[in-house]
Amino acid sequence: MNPPSDIHTEIRTGDPTGLHRVLDDTVVLPQAAQRLDTRAELWPDEVRVRVERLNLDAASFRQLERKHTDADGRVDGSAVRAEVLDIVATRGKMQNPETGSGGMLVGTVEAVGPESPLGLEVGDRVATLVSLTLTPLVIEDGLARWDGRSEQVPCDGRAVLFGRSIAAVIPDDLDPALSLSVMDVCGAPALTARVVGEYVERGRHEDRAPTVAVIGGAGKSGSLSLAAARAAGAARTIGVVPHQGEHDLLTGAGLADAVAVADARDPVALRDAVTAAGGPADVTVVCVDVPGCEGGAILATAEGGTVIFFSMATSFSAAALGAEGLAADVRMLVGNGYVPGHAAYAMELLRADSGVRGLFERRL
Amino acid sequence: MNPPSDIHTEIRTGDPTGLHRVLDDTVVLPQAAQRLDTRAELWPDEVRVRVERLNLDAASFRQLERKHTDADGRVDGSAVRAEVLDIVATRGKMQNPETGSGGMLVGTVEAVGPESPLGLEVGDRVATLVSLTLTPLVIEDGLARWDGRSEQVPCDGRAVLFGRSIAAVIPDDLDPALSLSVMDVCGAPALTARVVGEYVERGRHEDRAPTVAVIGGAGKSGSLSLAAARAAGAARTIGVVPHQGEHDLLTGAGLADAVAVADARDPVALRDAVTAAGGPADVTVVCVDVPGCEGGAILATAEGGTVIFFSMATSFSAAALGAEGLAADVRMLVGNGYVPGHAAYAMELLRADSGVRGLFERRL
Numbered sequence: 001m002n003p004p005s006d007i008h009t010e011i012r013t014g015d016p017t018g019l020h021r022v023l024d025d026t027v028v029l030p031q032a033a034q035r036l037d038t039r040a041e042l043w044p045d046e047v048r049v050r051v052e053r054l055n056l057d058a059a060s061f062r063q064l065e066r067k068h069t070d071a072d073g074r075v076d077g078s079a080v081r082a083e084v085l086d087i088v089a090t091r092g093k094m095q096n097p098e099t100g101s102g103g104m105l106v107g108t109v110e111a112v113g114p115e116s117p118l119g120l121e122v123g124d125r126v127a128t129l130v131s132l133t134l135t136p137l138v139i140e141d142g143l144a145r146w147d148g149r150s151e152q153v154p155c156d157g158r159a160v161l162f163g164r165s166i167a168a169v170i171p172d173d174l175d176p177a178l179s180l181s182v183m184d185v186c187g188a189p190a191l192t193a194r195v196v197g198e199y200v201e202r203g204r205h206e207d208r209a210p211t212v213a214v215i216g217g218a219g220k221s222g223s224l225s226l227a228a229a230r231a232a233g234a235a236r237t238i239g240v241v242p243h244q245g246e247h248d249l250l251t252g253a254g255l256a257d258a259v260a261v262a263d264a265r266d267p268v269a270l271r272d273a274v275t276a277a278g279g280p281a282d283v284t285v286v287c288v289d290v291p292g293c294e295g296g297a298i299l300a301t302a303e304g305g306t307v308i309f310f311s312m313a314t315s316f317s318a319a320a321l322g323a324e325g326l327a328a329d330v331r332m333l334v335g336n337g338y339v340p341g342h343a344a345y346a347m348e349l350l351r352a353d354s355g356v357r358g359l360f361e362r363r364l
Numbered sequence: 365m366n367p368p369s370d371i372h373t374e375i376r377t378g379d380p381t382g383l384h385r386v387l388d389d390t391v392v393l394p395q396a397a398q399r400l401d402t403r404a405e406l407w408p409d410e411v412r413v414r415v416e417r418l419n420l421d422a423a424s425f426r427q428l429e430r431k432h433t434d435a436d437g438r439v440d441g442s443a444v445r446a447e448v449l450d451i452v453a454t455r456g457k458m459q460n461p462e463t464g465s466g467g468m469l470v471g472t473v474e475a476v477g478p479e480s481p482l483g484l485e486v487g488d489r490v491a492t493l494v495s496l497t498l499t500p501l502v503i504e505d506g507l508a509r510w511d512g513r514s515e516q517v518p519c520d521g522r523a524v525l526f527g528r529s530i531a532a533v534i535p536d537d538l539d540p541a542l543s544l545s546v547m548d549v550c551g552a553p554a555l556t557a558r559v560v561g562e563y564v565e566r567g568r569h570e571d572r573a574p575t576v577a578v579i580g581g582a583g584k585s586g587s588l589s590l591a592a593a594r595a596a597g598a599a600r601t602i603g604v605v606p607h608q609g610e611h612d613l614l615t616g617a618g619l620a621d622a623v624a625v626a627d628a629r630d631p632v633a634l635r636d637a638v639t640a641a642g643g644p645a646d647v648t649v650v651c652v653d654v655p656g657c658e659g660g661a662i663l664a665t666a667e668g669g670t671v672i673f674f675s676m677a678t679s680f681s682a683a684a685l686g687a688e689g690l691a692a693d694v695r696m697l698v699g700n701g702y703v704p705g706h707a708a709y710a711m712e713l714l715r716a717d718s719g720v721r722g723l724f725e726r727r728l
Contacts, residue, residue, distance in 0.1 A: 029659040100681035134689040295393040317464035324701030332698035337688030
C-alpha cells in the first residue's frame with residue numbers, strides 16, 4: 001500500500017501519544033503542552049478529520065460566559081467567540097487556560113495514515129472521544145456560524161487524531177448533535193457502572209446492593225450515571241439537583257428512586273439531603289461543574305464507600321485534604337474519561353431509557 | 365463530670381467537622397474556609413493543644429522557598445518566616461494559598477472538652493494527623509526559633525482539634541521528630557498496602573503478584589510506600605528517583621527490587637525507565653511533590669492498573685484528561701491521607717525495616 005501523498009516524512013519520529021506534535025521546549029504530552037504543531041500533513045499513524053462542530057466542555061464554556069458577562073448579566077457572545085479563536089490560534093488546540101479543559105468535536109475523516117490503528121476510513125462521520133486539550137486543531141471559518149452563546153460550536157476546520165486516540169463512528173439513525181452530546185460524557189456512565197458493579201459483587205453474599213447518589217443528576221453525565229447505576233444493580237439511586245426546576249425534570253424522567261434539592265457547595269446541606277433521601281451513599285458520583293463540592297460529596301458517602309469525581313472543577317487538594325480532615329475512610333477516584341466500550345455503552349443507555357433520551361433531547 | 369472552666373458556651377452549635385469555627389460568609393468546611401475562629405475557649409467536643417512544632421507540607425515549603433530565593437539561589441529565610449506568620453495571622457490556620465496545602469503539628473494536650481471522642485488526656489504528647497489547613501492555630505512566639513530554612517518549624521502556640529479530627533500519641537521510645545516525620549506521611553503506606561493487597565488477592569488464583577512502582581521512592585512517603593508494597597505482597601517493587609545520589613541512597617536502603625533514575629515530569633522517560641526496570645506497573649504510587657507527573661505515571665502503568673496520587677502538586681484535570689487522551693484504562697485514586705490505623709501501621713514499618721528508618725533518620 002502506498003502512503004497517501006500527504007503523509008508527513010520529516011525526521012521527527014511519530015509517537016502514538018502525539019509527542020511529535022508538541023512544540024514546547026520541554027518534553028510534555030500534548031495535553032500538557034503550551035502549543036501543538038497543527039500542520040495538515042500526517043505522520044503515518046495519524047488521521048485527519050474535517051471538523052463540523054466543536055462541543056466545548058461545560059466548565060470551560062461557563063467560565064468564558066462568566067468572563068464576558070456585563071454588569072447587567074448580558075453575555076457578549078462575540079467576545080466569547082473571539083477568545084476561543086484566540087486560544088486555538090495561539091495554542092493549536094482548544095484548551096481553556098483557566099479551567100484546563102477542552103471538549104470534543106465531530107467531523108468527517110478526510111485522510112488516514114497507513115499505520116493508523118483506529119480502524120477509520122475516509123468519509124466516516126466520527127466524534128473524537130479524546131479531549132480537545134490534546135487535539136491539534138485549525139479553525140478555518142472564523143466560527144462565523146456561532147453566536148458564542150452555546151457549548152455547541154458549528155465550525156469548519158481540521159483536526160488530527162494520533163495513534164493512541166479514540167474516535168467513535170456516529171450512528172446514522174440519531175441526530176448527530178444528540179450522539180455528540182452523549183459521547184461527550186460517556187466516560188461517566190461506564191466508570192459508574194464498573195464501580196457500582198464491584199459493590200454489587202461484593203455485597204452479593206450479604207444480599208445487600210449499594211445505594212448510589214449522583215450529584216448533578218439531571219445533567220448530561222449525571223442522568224447517564226443514574227441510568228448506569230440502576231442498570232449495574234444499585235439498590236437505590238438518589239439524584240441531587242440544585243433547584244425545583246431540575247427536581248421536577250429529573251422526577252419526570254424517572255431515573256432516580258429519590259430526587260433531593262441541595263446546593264452541592266454546602267457540605268452540610270448536601271450530607272443532610274442525601275441522608276434524608278436514603279443515604280449515606282456507597283457510591284457518590286460528582287457531576288456538577290462548580291468548584292467546592294468535594295467536602296459535601298465526602299460527607300454524603302458511607303465509610304468504605306467511593307466518590308467518583310467527574311467534574312473538571314474538582315480540586316485535587318480539596319478532595320485529598322478534605323477526606324483527611326474529616327477522617328473519612330472513602331476511596332476517591334479521578335473520573336477517567338476512558339473506559340473501553342464507553343461510547344457504545346452510553347448510546348445503549350440512551351436508546352434503552354426514554355427518560356435519559358428525553359433529558360438529552362430537550363437540551364438540543 | 366463538670367466541664368473545664370474554659371469550655372465555650374456560645375449559641376453556635378458545635379459540629380464534629382469544625383463548621384462552628386468557620387468565619388466565612390458562606391457555609392464551607394474548615395479546610396475550604398478563608399478564615400477560622402481561633403479562640404482559646406473550647407466547644408464541648410474539642411481538644412486544645414499547646415504546639416511545639418509545625419511540620420510544613422513539602423510542596424508548600426518548596427513553594428515558599430522558591431518564592432523567596434534570589435537570583436543567586438540564596439533563600440531568604442526571614443522572608444519565608446514572615447510569610448508563614450502572615451498566613452497564620454490572616455487565616456487562623458496554616459494553608460499555603462498557592463499550593464492549598466498545610467502540614468501537621470506536634471504538641472501537648474492542654475485541655476479536653478467533656479464530649480471529645482478522641483480519647484486524649486491532658487499532658488498527652490500528640491501529633492495531629494489532620495492537615496494544618498483545617499486546624500485553628502495561633503502562633504505566640506513569632507517563630508523566633510525558626511530560621512525559615514526547613515520544613516520543621518519550632519513553634520510555641522495553640523491549636524484546636526475537632527470531634528472528627530485524628531491525633532496520635534507519640535511513642536516514648538523514638539525521637540519525636542522522627543515520629544512526626546513518619547506520621548506526616550502515614551496515609552501513603554496504608555493506602556498503598558490496601559491497594560496492593562487487592563491486587564495480590566485478585567492475582568492469587570493466577571499465581572501472579574503485582575509489580576509496584578513508586579515515583580519518588582527515596583522520599584518519606586515514597587520509602588514507606590515501597591516498604592508497604594513489599595509487606596503487602598508485591599512481586600516486584602521499583603523505586604524511581606530523580607538522580608544518582610538518591611539512586612545510591614535507595615539502593616543502599618534495600619527497599620526496592622530495582623531502582624531507576626528518571627525525571628518524573630518527562631512522561632516518555634518515566635515510562636521507559638519503569639518498563640526497563642520490570643514494568644509496566646500494576647500499581648504506580650506518585651510521591652514526588654513536583655507538578656507535571658500525571659502523564660508519565662499513567663504511561664508507566666499497565667492497562668487495568670492503578671495510579672495512586674499522593675503528591676499535593678497533582679492536577680485533577682491533568683490526570684483526568686491525561687488518561688483519557690492516552691486512552692489509558694487505569695484507575696486513578698486521590699491519595700486520601702486517612703486510612704484507619706495508618707499511624708500505627710507506618711510506625712510498625714519504620715520499626716521493622718532498618719532501610720526505612722535509616723532514610724528517615726538521615727533527614728532529621
